[in-house]
Amino acid sequence: MNTKLRAAIVGSTGYGGVEVIRFLQGHPHVEITSVISSSNSGERLSEGFPHLSEIMIEALDAVDIALIAEKADVVFTATPHGVSAKLVPQLLEAGLKVVDLSGDFRLKDGSVYETWYKKSPADEALLAQAVYGLCEVFGEEVKGLDFVSNPGCYPTATLLGLIPAVAAGWIDPHSIIIDAKSGVSGAGRGTSLISHFAEINENFKAYKVNQHQHTPEIEQALTQVAGEPVVVTFTTHLTPMTRGIMSTMYAKVNGVHTDEDFIELYKQYYEGRRFVRIRDKGKWPATKEVFGSNYCDIGFAVDERTGRVTIVSVIDNLVKGAAGQAIQNLNLMMGWDETLGLSLTPIYP
Numbered sequence: 001m002n003t004k005l006r007a008a009i010v011g012s013t014g015y016g017g018v019e020v021i022r023f024l025q026g027h028p029h030v031e032i033t034s035v036i037s038s039s040n041s042g043e044r045l046s047e048g049f050p051h052l053s054e055i056m057i058e059a060l061d062a063v064d065i066a067l068i069a070e071k072a073d074v075v076f077t078a079t080p081h082g083v084s085a086k087l088v089p090q091l092l093e094a095g096l097k098v099v100d101l102s103g104d105f106r107l108k109d110g111s112v113y114e115t116w117y118k119k120s121p122a123d124e125a126l127l128a129q130a131v132y133g134l135c136e137v138f139g140e141e142v143k144g145l146d147f148v149s150n151p152g153c154y155p156t157a158t159l160l161g162l163i164p165a166v167a168a169g170w171i172d173p174h175s176i177i178i179d180a181k182s183g184v185s186g187a188g189r190g191t192s193l194i195s196h197f198a199e200i201n202e203n204f205k206a207y208k209v210n211q212h213q214h215t216p217e218i219e220q221a222l223t224q225v226a227g228e229p230v231v232v233t234f235t236t237h238l239t240p241m242t243r244g245i246m247s248t249m250y251a252k253v254n255g256v257h258t259d260e261d262f263i264e265l266y267k268q269y270y271e272g273r274r275f276v277r278i279r280d281k282g283k284w285p286a287t288k289e290v291f292g293s294n295y296c297d298i299g300f301a302v303d304e305r306t307g308r309v310t311i312v313s314v315i316d317n318l319v320k321g322a323a324g325q326a327i328q329n330l331n332l333m334m335g336w337d338e339t340l341g342l343s344l345t346p347i348y349p
């Protein structure tokens with residue numbers, strides 16, 4: 001008798017979906033039973049992804065709700081914004097568990113989604129039901145659920161870097177400035193001018209300034225933690241690397257707190273949470289130090305001269321920023337150890 005949880009992945013020919021497959025392959029309690037493609041059904045997975053040739057899937061399935069419900073218990077929807085909003089209700093209706101990697105269920109207010117994503121929001125009742133799966137902060141709420149909305153990549157790095165200080169009242173939430181940089185895989189696998197080799201190689205550019213769709217997601221979580229409305233200045237940059245996000249954050253310190261105080265506060269907040277690692281005084285995390293892994297590494301320095309703290313947080317956008325955290329959420333939903341299937345050490349150099 002098969003006792004493993006059966007998993008299907010929609011959006012399997014995109015970067016997020018392929019990364020879910022890579023990690024689930026090593027999960028002790030999960031078996032991949034359906035890999036779904038809206039554009040290449042019938043093809044073998046290994047035709048497009050020869051590095052996945054050991055996965056025992058005959059052919060890619062079409063997006064067919066009845067078939068998915070027959071073959072799987074849980075579905076990872078690594079689908080574009082707008083697609084998940086329509087697909088997830090059908091999957092839930094069919095009795096499946098769902099972890100959605102898109103931005104469609106992260107914002108509670110549909111009109112805010114419409115403003116920032118320029119798309120129609122998902123069903124209001126489902127938005128109310130969706131729990132925001134930032135595991136180290138809201139993980140308790142995820143336990144036992146059938147549906148989780150996986151956080152965005154920039155918000156994951158940023159919120160893990162800010163929330164302990166905001167929750168403790170150690171920084172002024174109205175003074176926060178976030179300067180974030182991402183590797184090109186954050187833009188997905190589809191070709192676009194922004195990720196064209198000649199456009200990004202030996203280049204470094206700001207984009208979506210004051211218009212990035214992750215701004216309200218960051219503000220929503222900080223508002224919840226601070227207990228008052230919070231708005232932030234958030235600027236994103238594209239860097240000529242494949243994976244990785246570095247979020248550098250600046251905020252005014254309330255009262256007097258040293259580097260050592262911040263380190264201690266964060267170590268306590270994340271005690272027992274394997275995937276957040278706090279750097280010692282004077283040590284700064286780099287994207288290579290989390291590459292290919294589910295870690296988020298954070299470093300601090302208080303500047304007594306300006307009264308500000310600088311916080312640097314790094315993740316792999318495709319792992320802690322997408323597929324890894326999605327599997328961590330499944331582990332929490334199922335009541336398993338949250339690290340199952342995710343114990344890979346970063347690839348270095």
Ligand SMILES: NC(=O)C1=CN([C@@H]2O[C@H](COP(=O)(O)OP(=O)(O)OC[C@H]3O[C@@H](n4cnc5c(N)ncnc54)[C@H](OP(=O)(O)O)[C@@H]3O)[C@@H](O)[C@H]2O)C=CC1
Pocket residue numbers: 010011012013014015016017036037038039040063077078079080081083101102103151152153185186187188189190317318321322
């Ligand atoms: N890249 C990243 O770093 C992160 C991505 N995300 C989010 O995860 C989701 C996937 O991102 P990513 O993998 O980068 O994107 P990609 O563009 O690389 O892949 C998305 C995949 O979705 C599938 N798809 C497209 N349209 C449909 C449809 N109508 N029905 C079903 N499937 C469809 C396509 O696969 P096929 O043609 O085979 O169906 C496509 O390959 C997005 O919502 C993204 O915003 C979240 C955090 C980080």
Ligand SMILES: CC(=O)N[C@@H](CCC(=O)OP(=O)(O)O)C(=O)O
Pocket residue numbers: 101102103151152153154182183184185186187188213214236238
């Ligand atoms: C480099 C790059 O283009 N990154 C994407 C964000 C990544 C993403 O997929 O967005 P979600 O996490 O909301 O799904 C962007 O800036 O829009």
